[in-house]
Amino acid sequence: MNVTSHRISILAVLFVGGTLCAAAGRSDAADSPEYIPPVPDAAASTVLPAAEGQQTPAVQEEPPVASGDECPCADYCGMPLCSPPGRFWLRADYLMWWTSGMTLPPLVTTGTTANPTSTVLFGNDIVNDGGRSGFRTTAGMWLNCRHTWDVEFDYLELGGQSANFSEFSTGNPILTRPFFNVQTNSGDAEKVAFPATGDQPQVSGSISVVAKDYFQSAGVSMSYNLCSCGSCCDSCDSCSAPCANCCMPMLNCCRTDLVVGLRYYNLSDSVLIHETPQSTLPALAMFDINDNFSADNKFYGSELGLRTKLHRGRWSLEILTKIAMGNTHETVNINGQTITTTADGTVTQNAGVFATSTNSGTFQRDTFTVIPQLGLELGYQLSCHWRAYLGYNLLYWGSVWRSGDQIDLQLDPRNIPSNPAFSPNTALPFPQFPAQASAFWAQGINVGLERRF
Numbered sequence: 001m002n003v004t005s006h007r008i009s010i011l012a013v014l015f016v017g018g019t020l021c022a023a024a025g026r027s028d029a030a031d032s033p034e035y036i037p038p039v040p041d042a043a044a045s046t047v048l049p050a051a052e053g054q055q056t057p058a059v060q061e062e063p064p065v066a067s068g069d070e071c072p073c074a075d076y077c078g079m080p081l082c083s084p085p086g087r088f089w090l091r092a093d094y095l096m097w098w099t100s101g102m103t104l105p106p107l108v109t110t111g112t113t114a115n116p117t118s119t120v121l122f123g124n125d126i127v128n129d130g131g132r133s134g135f136r137t138t139a140g141m142w143l144n145c146r147h148t149w150d151v152e153f154d155y156l157e158l159g160g161q162s163a164n165f166s167e168f169s170t171g172n173p174i175l176t177r178p179f180f181n182v183q184t185n186s187g188d189a190e191k192v193a194f195p196a197t198g199d200q201p202q203v204s205g206s207i208s209v210v211a212k213d214y215f216q217s218a219g220v221s222m223s224y225n226l227c228s229c230g231s232c233c234d235s236c237d238s239c240s241a242p243c244a245n246c247c248m249p250m251l252n253c254c255r256t257d258l259v260v261g262l263r264y265y266n267l268s269d270s271v272l273i274h275e276t277p278q279s280t281l282p283a284l285a286m287f288d289i290n291d292n293f294s295a296d297n298k299f300y301g302s303e304l305g306l307r308t309k310l311h312r313g314r315w316s317l318e319i320l321t322k323i324a325m326g327n328t329h330e331t332v333n334i335n336g337q338t339i340t341t342t343a344d345g346t347v348t349q350n351a352g353v354f355a356t357s358t359n360s361g362t363f364q365r366d367t368f369t370v371i372p373q374l375g376l377e378l379g380y381q382l383s384c385h386w387r388a389y390l391g392y393n394l395l396y397w398g399s400v401w402r403s404g405d406q407i408d409l410q411l412d413p414r415n416i417p418s419n420p421a422f423s424p425n426t427a428l429p430f431p432q433f434p435a436q437a438s439a440f441w442a443q444g445i446n447v448g449l450e451r452r453f
Contacts, residue, residue, distance in 0.1 A: 082253035086452030091138035097444025101129025127163035134158035162212035169193035205277035213269035221261025251311030265299040288339040291352040301326015320375035338417040356415040
């Protein structure tokens with residue numbers, strides 16, 4: 001996304017918020033006639049001298065009206081700009097969100113990549129894209145009595161989700177890990193379990209794959225009221241107990257606020273592959289093989305947006321549009337290990353099958369990123385201090401590193417320690433680190449409670 005696109009996105013956000021506020025203002029103006037202050041009557045205002053023997057009546061003075069900055073911080077209806085009573089608020093949300101998931105290549109099959117009859121047992125699919133539970137907490141406060149400035153802190157976490165596969169075979173069915181052999185320029189496979197054929201003994205083995213991910217976010221923001229329209233309270237019939245010093249919020253108004261702040265996002269995932277092939281002949285070697293791929297994406301930046309709130313009686317509707325701009329620090333760790341056990345002892349080598357000396361290590365990069373977010377929320381005021389709400393959120397992260405995208409299936413078998421022809425000094429430099437980026441999105445619904453005091 002270039003600079004021009006960024007400017008267009010920001011202008012679009014500002015235009016939408018201003019339009020909503022202006023539209024609500026026209027609606028309120030049409031529903032409520034303009035108030036025209038009465039013209040003082042000179043005759044009525046003239047104080048006539050008292051008749052002889054009578055006392056001059058005392059003139060009752062109107063109580064002073066507190067200015068917006070002198071108000072007792074929303075302990076009564078009407079003074080703050082289109083907001084319920086209370087200076088502080090706490091929110092707790094339950095989340096049910098879906099994410100874009102992680103794409104995996106075929107990791108476990110019953111044959112080679114060149115065999116059209118092979119069955120993919122795990123991989124060649126998108127995993128961890130189902131709904132998952134999470135939570136979000138928010139705390140905020142107004143910085144002045146007219147409710148034009150506020151500060152808010154929030155934290156969001158989606159529960160980690162994982163896709164698991166585990167299989168053991170004595171040779172039937174066949175278990176293999178398919179790849180493309182760059183030495184022979186053809187499909188091939190690393191055998192985990194297979195039956196005895198010719199001079200090849202039977203091999204029993206097990207293989208397991210765990211692919212998991214995790215997402216969280218935190219931020220602090222300040223907002224300033226750009227415009228507010230409509231009356232703050234249509235009725236204040238419940239100003240007495242049980243609500244003590246506050247009125248039951250019966251707002252009929254609209255406000256649009258400019259939101260600026262700092263934002264942090266974290267997306268991390270991993271793919272762990274473990275296999276243990278074992279020959280039925282005790283004299284042959286036994287292997288314990290591990291391939292580990294992990295990715296971590298951290299975003300640090302600022303955010304700018306508009307929040308428009310519409311109040312009608314106890315009901316409220318909030319529309320939030322934000323754009324976060326900053327740096328994404330991306331890190332990928334790749335490492336493998338093979339433990340070979342023979343009659344002569346045990347040897348450990350830092351290479352597996354998909355993670356060998358040619359692609360192992362830590363890889364990092366930093367990219368400028370723009371993350372837009374949309375939020376909708378429908379609320380209902382339960383009492384003076386409690387409000388329930390139902391919402392929807394969507395965010396889009398355009399470029400991240402995922403573990404599954406960094407698994408290269410182009411191999412030279414001579415880089416695999418469990419291969420009889422193991423010779424890394426003469427092998428071609430495959431597998432490699434692809435450095436492939438993909439997009440991430442998250443969306444879902446939330447339900448929660450808000451407490452104001």
